[in-house]
Amino acid sequence: MRAVSLVPSLSEAVARTAPGVLVGVTDWCTHPAALDAVRVGGTKNPRVELIASLAPDLVIANEEENRAPDLQALRAAGAEVLVTEVRDVPQAFRELARVLDACGVRARPRWLDEAEETWAALPVPDDRLRAVVPIWRRPWMVLGRDTFAGDVLARLGVTPVHADHPDRYPRVPLEELRECGAELVVLPDEPYRFTADDGPEAFPGLPCALVSGRHLTWYGPSLGEAPRVLGRALRAARR
Template identity: 75%
Template sequence: MRVVSLVPSLTEAVAVSLPGVLAGATDWCTHPAGLDVPRLGGTKNPAVEDIVALAPDLVVANEEENRGPDLAALRAAGVDVLVTEVREVPQAFRELARVLHACGARTRPRWLDEAEEAWADVTPCEPRRSAIVPIWRRPWMVLGRETFAGDVLSRLGVDHLYAAHEDRYPRIPLDELRAAAPDLVVLPDEPYRFTPADGPEAFPGLPCALVSGRHLTWYGPSLAAAPRVLASALRATRP
């Protein structure tokens, strides 16, 4: 079985669970460390011809992270493409099991059981807090409706204020974000790399939680540690 992954989360899941199966990945696939496979462009601009030349048995993708035209081009070239949809934590577990089965796994990996157990034991922090969750600046963009990261935070006791917005990742002017007066601002280190010196200064007077983007947005082996890692970062912002 030869698999190309166009999603960093799925790359890690396949590489950890099925050593030797992964035949290619994107430039953004950083885990597991030391992964030595051909790099095939970004999630939004994969090198379709190079992927076809690898003759994979399967390409795994995601409806949000990858573009429809690229996936259509792969299918037109005769490549089998599996497209995932992940907008909440339980859905992530189902889709991961589906991907690994399609990639040839005969048994369920232990890390997936551990991840489900970790999330089953989560108790939301009380009182619940409101938040805005920027994912980009210049322009400012935040989490909107039906996002995996939003569901992750909700299960930890944090409700982001744009969860009902018509867009999944709306562009919101900074003045409006400040005026929303959330209890805290959650700043992940990806896709935009917010740091102590780049992000918190835009929200004077508001507590800011700098969190691991991998634990907030990736659905793979990192899910097992995500509740503990994120809860720790969020607790650090309490008065």
């Protein structure tokens, strides 16, 4: 089996479970650190000819992270493309199992079982905080409806203020974000790299939780530790 992954979190899942299967990954596939595969460009601008030259049995993609024209070009070049959709935590586990099965993994990996058990054991939050969750600035963009990261936060007791917005990642003027009634701001370090000096200053008077973007937005082995890592950051911001 030879596979190319255009999704960083799925690259990590395949590399951990089926070493040697991945022959190509994106420039953003940073885990595991020693991942040995050809770099085929970005998630939004993969090098189709290079991918085709690797003669993969499968190209792994995602309907949100990858562009439809690129996937169509890969199919036209003769590649089989598996497109995942991940909008919540349960769907992440189903899609992970589907990807690993397509990569020839016959036994369900222990890390996947343990991650699913961790999420299933979480108590239902007895109180919830309303939060603004930016993912970009210049312009400001936030989590809207029907997102994986929004579901992750909801299961940890944080409801994105814009969870009912018509758009999944709406652009919202900063003044509106400041006046939306949020009790918390959640600032991940990807896709935009928010830091203590780049983000919190825009929301004077509101507690800000700086969180790991990998644990908030990736659906792979990081799911197993995401509740602990994110929960610690959220609790620290609320003190």
